[in-house]
Amino acid sequence: MREHKANAGPAGPEASKKGWEGPSLPRLGRKGKIVRNLLLTAVFAACIWGQYGCPLPTAELNFRRLERQYFMEPSQIVFTQSGERDFQAEDGTWLTLSRTAVAGVGEEWVALGYNQRAEGPMNALDYFPLEEGPSPVPMGSMTLWWVPRPGETAVSSPLLLVQMPEEAVSGELEVEVTYRDREVHQDCPLFDLGGGVWLGAVDTPEEGYAPDWMEGGSYCLRLYDAQGALLLEQQGIIPEPL
Amino acid sequence: MEPNEKKEKWLDQATGAIPFGPDRAEVRQELAGHLEDKEADLRRIFPDLTEEEAGDRALGEMGDPAEIGKKLARLHRPWLGYLWIASKVLAVVTCLWLVSFLFLMGEDAYLGDDPYAEWWDFDGLPRNTGFSSGMSEWMCYEGDGDEPGRLMSAQPGLTEKVEGQNVSLLRTALWQREGQLELYCYLRVDSWRFWEGGALREEWLQVTDSQGNVYPLGVDSPEDPESGAVLNSLDFTAGYGPFHRGYELVLGDLDPEAEWVRLDYGPVETIFSFTVELEEGST
Numbered sequence: 300m301r302e303h304k305a306n307a308g309p310a311g312p313e314a315s316k317k318g319w320e321g322p323s324l325p326r327l328g329r330k331g332k333i334v335r336n337l338l339l340t341a342v343f344a345a346c347i348w349g350q351y352g353c354p355l356p357t358a359e360l361n362f363r364r365l366e367r368q369y370f371m372e373p374s375q376i377v378f379t380q381s382g383e384r385d386f387q388a389e390d391g392t393w394l395t396l397s398r399t400a401v402a403g404v405g406e407e408w409v410a411l412g413y414n415q416r417a418e419g420p421m422n423a424l425d426y427f428p429l430e431e432g433p434s435p436v437p438m439g440s441m442t443l444w445w446v447p448r449p450g451e452t453a454v455s456s457p458l459l460l461v462q463m464p465e466e467a468v469s470g471e472l473e474v475e476v477t478y479r480d481r482e483v484h485q486d487c488p489l490f491d492l493g494g495g496v497w498l499g500a501v502d503t504p505e506e507g508y509a510p511d512w513m514e515g516g517s518y519c520l521r522l523y524d525a526q527g528a529l530l531l532e533q534q535g536i537i538p539e540p541l
Numbered sequence: 542m543e544p545n546e547k548k549e550k551w552l553d554q555a556t557g558a559i560p561f562g563p564d565r566a567e568v569r570q571e572l573a574g575h576l577e578d579k580e581a582d583l584r585r586i587f588p589d590l591t592e593e594e595a596g597d598r599a600l601g602e603m604g605d606p607a608e609i610g611k612k613l614a615r616l617h618r619p620w621l622g623y624l625w626i627a628s629k630v631l632a633v634v635t636c637l638w639l640v641s642f643l644f645l646m647g648e649d650a651y652l653g654d655d656p657y658a659e660w661w662d663f664d665g666l667p668r669n670t671g672f673s674s675g676m677s678e679w680m681c682y683e684g685d686g687d688e689p690g691r692l693m694s695a696q697p698g699l700t701e702k703v704e705g706q707n708v709s710l711l712r713t714a715l716w717q718r719e720g721q722l723e724l725y726c727y728l729r730v731d732s733w734r735f736w737e738g739g740a741l742r743e744e745w746l747q748v749t750d751s752q753g754n755v756y757p758l759g760v761d762s763p764e765d766p767e768s769g770a771v772l773n774s775l776d777f778t779a780g781y782g783p784f785h786r787g788y789e790l791v792l793g794d795l796d797p798e799a800e801w802v803r804l805d806y807g808p809v810e811t812i813f814s815f816t817v818e819l820e821e822g823s824t
Contacts, residue, residue, distance in 0.1 A: 329621055329622070329625050330621070332629075333621070333625050333628045336628035336631065336632040337631070337632075339632045339635075339636070340628065340631045340632045340635050343632070343635035343636050343638070343639050344635050345735075346639050347635060347638055347639055347642070348736070349735060349736070349783065350639075353735075353736035353737075355736075364736070364737045367704050367706075367737050367739075368737050368738065368739055368740050369739075369742065369745075370703045370704045370706070370708075370739060370807075370813075371704075371808075371812075407809045408808065408809055426808045426809075540744075541744075541745075541808035
C-alpha cells in the first residue's frame, strides 16, 4: 500500500531545499487514475461536442431537441428527409431535397425543422397553422430536385402537404404567387410520399428569391380517387410561420 | 553460468508471464531489489559465503520462479493496464483536440472572444443593454440610485419552469427620455442541459399593457421617426453561456397611463407569461 505523506510545511532543511509545496493531492491507484482520465475525457469531449453545435445522431433527435428548445410539446413526426439523399415518391419519381428536413403535426400546428446551414445539426424550427384538411407547409429555404423523365432534372421549391386523405391517388395543385410585383401562376406537379404526406414542386422565380417567397400566395388543390372522381377541392393561402 | 546471468534468468522466469509490459518491468525491479537485499543479508550473517554462493542461496530462498510467475500473472490483470493506457491517450487526444479549436476557430470558438459570452450570469445583469445613450447595463438597472431619468427599477425574480427549463424575468427598469417612457426587461433561460438550451423567439412574444395597448416587436414594431430604429424589440445579445441565454426586451414608447405590462409567450397557446408592475420610485 502506498503511503500518503502530508506536507509538513516550509520548516526544516528539506523544505528549504525544495521550497514550499502546497497541500498535495492523494496519490491515486491505477483504478483511480483510470476514473480520473475518463472523467477528464468526458469533460473535454463534451466541450468538443459543444464546439460542433452538439449534433445528435439522427434528424428526428435533432428535431425533438429543437421542439424542447422552443418549449413546445412533441409533435407526431410525419416526414423525415436526412441530407441530400434521393428518395422515391409512390409513383416512382426520384426526388432530392437540398437540406435535412423533418415535419411533425401537433394539435394546432405543423412543425417544420430544417437546416439553415449547409453543415452542422438541424438548427431552425418553424411552426405553421394546421388546417382541418390538407395543410400546406412552404419549404422555401430548400431546393427540390426531381426527375420528370430519365436524363432530365427539374429544380423547384418544395411545398409540403400534410393531412392528405389516404384515398387520394392523384391531384392537381395550382399556385398563384405575387413576388416582386410579378404574378406567377402555375400548375405544380404533386408527389405522394405515403402516410398522408405529399410534396408539391413549385417553380422558383427566375431571379434570386428570398426563402419566404411563396408565403402569402394562394393555392388551389384538387385530389382524385382511384376512379378519377374528384375527392376534394380546397383553396387557401400558403401560410407564413406562426 | 555467471551469478548475474542466473539472477536475470530467474527474474525472467518469474515475471515473464505478466502480460502488461509496464507492470512486468515494475515487478521485475521490485523482485531484483528483494534479491539484492537477501544476498546482502546472507553475506552479513555468513561472512564466509562467496558472492556466487550467496546469490545461489538467495535465489533458492526466493522460491520456484515458475510458480511465482503464475501467481504474479494472476495478480496483475492486463485489461486494467491497457485501460489505463487507453484512458491516458483518450484524455490527451481530447485535450489537444479542444485546444486546437482555440487556434483554428479563434473568435468563433464557443465562449471565445465574444463580448456577450460568459460561463455564468453571476450578477443577473445583461451583457449588453438596448440603452442607446451608451449607458452601461449596470447604470440602466442599478446605477447609484439618483439618475433623474430612471423612474423605476426592480428585480421581480419571477421564474417559470417550462419543459424542464427555467425562464426568468430578472430585472426591469423604467426610464423617461426625451418625453418618452422606455421599459427594459431582462429575461433569462437557464438549463443544465447545455446541449438543448432554451431559446426565445421575438415573434412569439406578445406584449400588452393595462390600457389594452399592444406593442409589436421587431419587424412589426413602430420606428423612431428620427433615427428609423425600431422602438420595441427582444434582443438576444444580452449574454449567453453553456447553461443560460439572456434576452432584453425594450419597449421604446410606453403608454404613460399603463399600470402594468404583460408578456405572453407562445405561438398559439401561451407557454408562459409575466406581468411587470410599473410603480414609479420602486427602486
